Amino acid sequence: MLTQALLVDDSRSVLNFLKRHIEAEGLVEATTFLDPVEALACARERVFDLVLVDYEMPHGESFNDSCIEQCAVRRAERRMEALQAGATDFLPKQPQSVEMTVRLRNLIQLGAAVRKLSDRAAHLASDVAAATRKLGEREEEIILRLALAVEYRDNDTGEHTLRVARYSRIIAEQLDLPARLCRDIYLAAPLHDVGKVAIPDNILLKPGKLTEEEMAVIRTHATIGERILADSSCELIRLGAQIAAGHHERWDGAGYPNGLRADAIPVAARVVAVADVFDALTTRRPYKEPMPLEVARNYLVENKGRQFDPACVEAFLSRWDEVVEIAAGRLDTRSPI
Numbered sequence: 001m002l003t004q005a006l007l008v009d010d011s012r013s014v015l016n017f018l019k020r021h022i023e024a025e026g027l028v029e030a031t032t033f034l035d036p037v038e039a040l041a042c043a044r045e046r047v048f049d050l051v052l053v054d055y056e057m058p059h060g061e062s063f064n065d066s067c068i069e070q071c072a073v074r075r076a077e078r079r080m081e082a083l084q085a086g087a088t089d090f091l092p093k094q095p096q097s098v099e100m101t102v103r104l105r106n107l108i109q110l111g112a113a114v115r116k117l118s119d120r121a122a123h124l125a126s127d128v129a130a131a132t133r134k135l136g137e138r139e140e141e142i143i144l145r146l147a148l149a150v151e152y153r154d155n156d157t158g159e160h161t162l163r164v165a166r167y168s169r170i171i172a173e174q175l176d177l178p179a180r181l182c183r184d185i186y187l188a189a190p191l192h193d194v195g196k197v198a199i200p201d202n203i204l205l206k207p208g209k210l211t212e213e214e215m216a217v218i219r220t221h222a223t224i225g226e227r228i229l230a231d232s233s234c235e236l237i238r239l240g241a242q243i244a245a246g247h248h249e250r251w252d253g254a255g256y257p258n259g260l261r262a263d264a265i266p267v268a269a270r271v272v273a274v275a276d277v278f279d280a281l282t283t284r285r286p287y288k289e290p291m292p293l294e295v296a297r298n299y300l301v302e303n304k305g306r307q308f309d310p311a312c313v314e315a316f317l318s319r320w321d322e323v324v325e326i327a328a329g330r331l332d333t334r335s336p337i
């Protein structure tokens, strides 16, 4: 790519000479202007690698002074102003001089080198962005597959995981949580029951009613899930740890494992609590038939402020039409990745 030069001079003959001279080696393409105001307008639209400007021109905006003083003091001041504005060099206005030719060549090479560097920086930045995106996608995929592995133990479809993720996203969005957090809750929600890997089959898969001791064993899945996921360097997995630990806490403090109350429960766990219970109520389990959606809806309303964060219930119900679609498996049957 040719070096792009902008030449500004109020003398047509100087401009023509400079253009010929600068383009002679076939490395530069020069755009010329007699009028500095037009040149400025053009420089706002296009990127130039090199700008050569006669610094004693009438109407020059950059120097803001129509009365050109010739004294040496004023000239020195102008040079200082130009340097502060980013000028790199001052060329003698003697078009035939060897000095001018050499310094021009240096400036052209400098301009080309700067452009190469910035092209390289742009390339590197886009490579880094692509690699970061890939890493993020892998994290998301591994999280989902881990959640599916757990779910296959007590449910052979993996759909509970996906529905809970979708319900959770609706709630997070309606709570006006930051877009990034909504996405992260959506992606981490499937991890809520990851601690169930540690629950023995005879308890996890028992079709009948559980004894008190068995219930106590089941309840350990929250703490075990947190332990599996805690202290990760991956933000998404740390959010999964919060969700695993807190999705059976209750707004009124009567939940487990820590009996946290209200805002002491992390918001992601409060969101998933509503999504998880609603899905558990409305789907078939080995020990029960599915509850009709409207009945489950009433359950959420009745337990607003007791089991559930009232704002999360409101958020969930405010998009009821979508909830119905998700429950019916009609909305977005793809995986959340």
Ligand SMILES: [Fe+2]
Pocket: 192, 193, 221, 247, 248
């Ligand atoms: Fe759970």
Ligand SMILES: [Fe+2]
Pocket: 160, 164, 192, 193, 276
């Ligand atoms: Fe669940």
